[in-house]
Amino acid sequence: MSSLVWFRDDLRLHDHPALYAASLRNEPLQAIYFVTPRQWEKHDLAPIKADLMERQLNQLGAELAALGIPLTVFTVDDYQLLPKVLLNFCQQQSITQLFVNRDIGEYELQRDLAVQQQCDVAKIQVQWFDARCVFAPGTVLTGSKEMFKVFTPFSNAWLKRLMAEGYQVWPKPMSRGEALNWLPVQFAYPKVDSSAWPIGEDHVLARLRDFCAEKVDAYGEQRDFPATAGTSQLSPYLALGIITVRQCLAAMQDALGQLPFERGAAGFVWLNELIWREFYQHLLVAFPHLSKHKAFKPDTEHVRWLWDETRFNAWCEGKTGYPIVDAAMRCLKQTGWMHNRLRMIVASFLTKDLHIDWRHGERYFMQQLIDGELAANNGGWQWAASTGADAAPYFRIFNPTTQGQRFDEKGIFIKQWLPELAAVPEKHIHTPRNWLTVFQPQNGYPAPIVDHSESRAIALALFQR
Ligand SMILES: Cc1cc2nc3c(=O)[nH]c(=O)nc-3n(C[C@H](O)[C@H](O)[C@H](O)COP(=O)(O)OP(=O)(O)OC[C@H]3O[C@@H](n4cnc5c(N)ncnc54)[C@H](O)[C@@H]3O)c2cc1C
Structure with a gap:
């Protein structure tokens, strides 16, 4: 008889109720983790986040080993295959008790239900915790x-x-016996260096x-x-x-x-x-439909967003001609992280100035963010697109120029990420076009790809319709 702790989005020893409860039992204790590359790909897991996960999992594996708790890591393509592999492992290792912190997200809940059903049949007791x-x-x-x-x-x-x-x-749980060895694992998933974030x-x-x-x-x-x-x-x-x-x-x-x-x-x-x-x-x-990228407010599903690949690419690459938007998007691409004020500005710009469906932005963010997280990302995007759980009306539309003037008055952030604007004087930094035309006509920084007041009027019409 032994117990198993299944780690998921809870790669820690402290404040881990499932691990703590399992550690109080007077029987052998093991831990398990699943790498699910195809599932991660479907969920747009960013390579930089995968790298951070791999580093932290290796750290956790070593810390568990030091406490005498072996961690086994399996790679299975997706959640469908996972319950069977988990059950086989439990049967091979005579596991009778499984300890798990609950997940959220529709696909994760379905996976966990399948695990619970298999464990019921195999008479393995599963204890779920809210963490x-x-x-x-x-x-x-x-x-x-x-x-x-x-x-x-x-x-x-x-x-x-x-x-x-x-x-x-x-x-944190107490030591369970002699320290064990830990052999680092590598995820079979694309990775981008995350070492700027210590683990x-x-x-x-x-x-x-x-x-x-x-x-x-x-x-x-x-x-x-x-x-x-x-x-x-x-x-x-x-x-x-x-x-x-x-x-x-x-x-x-x-x-x-x-x-x-x-x-x-x-x-x-x-x-x-x-x-x-x-x-x-x-x-x-x-509201499980949120996991499936449906609008929180069903009537906003009728908004006719306008797809334009060139504009979308300009947004992704930080080449819209709006300095605060471009600096933010280049920062995201290079570091995998973006400040909250900037997330609001660029999300408003994509949806209300370029009129592109928020789901494209949500997806691109997940593909880039080191902190990509379904609930917060979906919530943030739907808030910005006025399709979400928000008391403010759809006509809250950020002006990207005045947002830049208010929150990066001297253009310090802008100049950090847009080196081509380094020479632009402070008073022109948020609307550099005229200055560039006169003083740096060869500068490749683009003219604004849309006129904000025209775009604003179109956004209002799209929502009113
Ligand atoms: C379009 C958009 C997309 C976003 N996508 C994500 C995402 O994928 N992952 C993510 O963690 N956050 C997301 N956020 C929320 C927020 O931008 C980040 O949590 C925040 O910028 C992280 O910086 P911080 O750790 O310094 O936060 P702090 O300001 O120090 O806040 C502390 C913590 O609170 C939480 N938090 C803060 N603001 C929010 C918020 N508005 N919504 C939900 N949680 C919040 C975060 O966990 C954050 O680490 C998004 C916001 C928007 C507008």
Whole structure:
């Protein structure tokens, strides 16, 4: 008789309820992980994120081995094949108990249901734990027991529960015996170097603590300026489950002395962003059609988006002639990460200025992002495209020039990513065309591919229709 912990998007030892519960049992304990290349490809897993996952899995494998817990890594093409391989392994290893943290996403839920059914037949007990969110999806509901469809009431209800119930952080498991060897694995999946992002829980937890000690207080004033390192840059680690939102709460509480329950309290704005993350995860479970890239607001499925490959490519390559959009897109392509304000600007530009279906942008982001995460990415795109769970009307359309002027006034971020604009004086940096025509006629930086006020009028007409 022995137990097995199945790791998925939870590549950590701390605050891992499934691992912790399994470690309390007085019987041999093993761990398992599945590399699923074809499934990842279908889900547009970015090669840079795959690299980060591989590095963190190897780190986790070594740390588990040091605790005497062997980790076995299987490669199976997709989720369909996975339950059978898992069952065979359990039978070969006399596993009677399987411990798993619940996943979200329609395909993942179907996979887990198939695993549960096979285990039932084979008399293997499966214990499921809720670890992704502070409160399990489906448990923060309106008075009539429905999922909230807009953020603010969800956030109020979530905060009320946090105040009443608090939260729990599970400890790292104790050693299970002699240390074992760990042989590093390599994923059979395309990879792009992610070494700019250090891995390991100790490093990431230290980064979280530093952010809470030094920056969480000023986050509200700093978070919108991409040239300033005012945000935590923890998203890749949260997406892979190297740290959890509960650990973020604990670090904030340590740094501030208490959690900021009230709007206006120090740290509240950051807490509110973490609640956005929870909101989108809860939404994905409550509305499974979101996993299939359907619009949250069904009537917006009738918007006749306009496909234009040349314009889409110009957006992807950072060649739209709008400096803030182009700098953001080039930053994404080169680093796999983009600041939140910029994500909002480029998503608004693609959907409301180029009138391209948000699903193309959502997909491109997933293919590039080191923190690509279905719930947040889908939520962010649908918010920007006005098809999502958002109280604001469809006529919220960002002006890319004034957004640049407000949030990168001196063009510091723009010049970092668009070296061809290095000589453009500050006052022309957001609309460089006229200056370039006079002073650098050979400069290849493109003229704006659309006129914003015309595009805006077209977007309004598309929605009104
Ligand atoms: C179009 C679009 C696509 C996005 N795609 C993703 C994605 O694939 N993965 C992802 O993690 N985030 C996504 N976001 C949300 C947000 O942009 C990133 O989480 C944030 O930029 C990460 O930077 P940070 O870690 O410094 O965040 P901080 O500002 O320090 O926030 C802390 C954490 O809260 C969470 N968070 C913050 N803002 C949001 C938000 N608006 N929605 C959901 N969670 C949030 C993230 O986990 C983040 O790490 C997207 C936003 C938009 C507008």
